[in-house]
Amino acid sequence: MRHLMNPLDFTVEELDRLFDLAGDIAADPAKYAHACAGKKLATCFYEPSTRTRLSFEAAMLNLGGSVLGFSDAASSSASKGESVSDTIRIISCYADICAMRHPKEGAPMVAASRSGIPVINAGDGGHQHPTQTLTDLMTIRALKGRLGGFTIGLCGDLKFGRTVHSLIAALIRYPGIRFVFISPPELKVPDYITDQLKELGIGYEEVIRLEDSIADLDLLYMTRVQRERFFNEEDYVRLKDFYILNNEKMALAKEDMLVLHPLPRVNEISVEVDDDPRAVYFKQAQYGVYVRMALILTLLEITV
Ligand code: NCD
Numbered sequence: 284m285r286h287l288m289n290p291l292d293f294t295v296e297e298l299d300r301l302f303d304l305a306g307d308i309a310a311d312p313a314k315y316a317h318a319c320a321g322k323k324l325a326t327c328f329y330e331p332s333t334r335t336r337l338s339f340e341a342a343m344l345n346l347g348g349s350v351l352g353f354s355d356a357a358s359s360s361a362s363k364g365e366s367v368s369d370t371i372r373i374i375s376c377y378a379d380i381c382a383m384r385h386p387k388e389g390a391p392m393v394a395a396s397r398s399g400i401p402v403i404n405a406g407d408g409g410h411q412h413p414t415q416t417l418t419d420l421m422t423i424r425a426l427k428g429r430l431g432g433f434t435i436g437l438c439g440d441l442k443f444g445r446t447v448h449s450l451i452a453a454l455i456r457y458p459g460i461r462f463v464f465i466s467p468p469e470l471k472v473p474d475y476i477t478d479q480l481k482e483l484g485i486g487y488e489e490v491i492r493l494e495d496s497i498a499d500l501d502l503l504y505m506t507r508v509q510r511e512r513f514f515n516e517e518d519y520v521r522l523k524d525f526y527i528l529n530n531e532k533m534a535l536a537k538e539d540m541l542v543l544h545p546l547p548r549v550n551e552i553s554v555e556v557d558d559d560p561r562a563v564y565f566k567q568a569q570y571g572v573y574v575r576m577a578l579i580l581t582l583l584e585i586t587v
Contacts, residue, residue: 285582286395286402290416290453302421305570305577312345318580318587319348325378326352327370327394328405329361329385330511334546334568335405335414339382342575351378368397375399380583382414386511401582409443409512415545416449417578418571423502425570426541426563431457434499438465438526439506439551441472443513446545447506451476455485462487463496467525469518470508493526497536503528505544505551505564529553533561543567 286292293301308315324343326336332354340350353359360370367385371394374381380401383391388408395402406412424430435454437447441464451472454460462480464472464487471489480487490496497503505528513519527550528542544552544564556562580587 284401286398286404287413287578287582288392288395288402288404289411290413290420290449291456292413295456298417298420301417301574301577301581302424304580305421305573306425308576309570309573315346315576315580315587317347318585319343319346319583322346322348322380322583322585323378324348324350324352324579325374325381326350326354326405327359327374327381327383328352328354329356329359329383329390330406331355332384332405334571335384335412336382338568338571339403339405339414339575341572342579345572346576346579348379348579367394370394371398371402380579403578403582406445409445409448409509411449411452412445412545413449414571414575414578415446416453417574418567419446419450419504419543419545420453421570421574422543422563422567423541426566427501430454432459433501434461434463435502435504436463436465436493436496436500437472437504437506438493438528440470440508440522441466441506442470443509444506447472447504448476450504455480455483460485463500464489465491465493465496465526467491467522469522470525493528494532494535497532497540500536500540503536503540503542505542505548507544507547507549507551524550526551527553528556530555530559533559536561 382403382405384405388410391404508523510519542562
């Protein structure tokens with residue numbers, strides 16, 4: 284039985300197969316409409332989410348399966364003090380596969396070690412968010428035609444943003460990637476990541492101003508300042524509007540640069556940018572459903 288805790292749990296070849304499958308699903312959804320008939324997905328979300336939880340549910344429903352679960356810790360037995368290990372043992376009796384989000388780093392891993400069904404990490408604290416990374420990679424591959432050979436700027440909260448940490452970990456396996464980390468000094472990418480890049484000889488730069496580097500980028504990955512992981516509101520308020528991508532800054536970028544964002548957006552991308560053909564964050568959310576469909580089929584070992 285396989286789980287997905289980290290994007291590196293799949294080899295580059297396995298990811299290629301997963302993206303091919305997701306592409307096939309996108310091209311012919313009817314072929315997969317009953318693939319999971321009789322199967323159940325449990326979504327156990329101990330932390331708020333719209334996209335991730337609903338895209339998992341939509342993915343399972345599109346495959347003809349059913350869904351059950353809870354969307355916040357207060358409405359689960361966690362509020363009575365039940366451990367994640369006990370909860371997953373129970374969920375294993377009710378469902379065939381589980382997507383779990385938790386504010387504590389490593390909680391889905393603990394669940395996986397006790398589980399009788401495949402567990403998917405749907406985001407654990409500031410640590411990892413592998414299915415967002417699959418979504419990001421699928422989007423890049425579909426719209427750029429390749430994974431590798433580009434300069435990617437990651438902008439915003441690089442300290443607490445788990446989508447950023449997961450994406451960097453996944454991208455370093457592809458050739459010819461250069462990173463530009465754009466953040467205020469307080470929200471810099473953690474040292475363990477830059478240490479690893481140095482060790483592997485992968486090029487990166489750390490800058491503060493988006494205007495200074497946007498012209499070099501093939502991809503720009505914008506992120507929200509992670510309010511829920513700040514220790515005090517004052518720091519959040521000071522940093523939340525540090526970056527605002529608008530048409531004026533987009534005018535400095537390459538004609539084929541793509542703007543991605545895991546969403547939800549707060550103020551970091553002004554709505555005027557939504558009409559720019561280079562803004563692909565809403566398309567990205569659609570790819571997220573196809574890739575989660577492919578992931579559910581893969582982990583349940585269902586072939587169509
Ligand atoms: C991200 C997350 O939960 O980490 N959202 C998502 O799953 N699409 C990004 C965020 O909350 O900023």
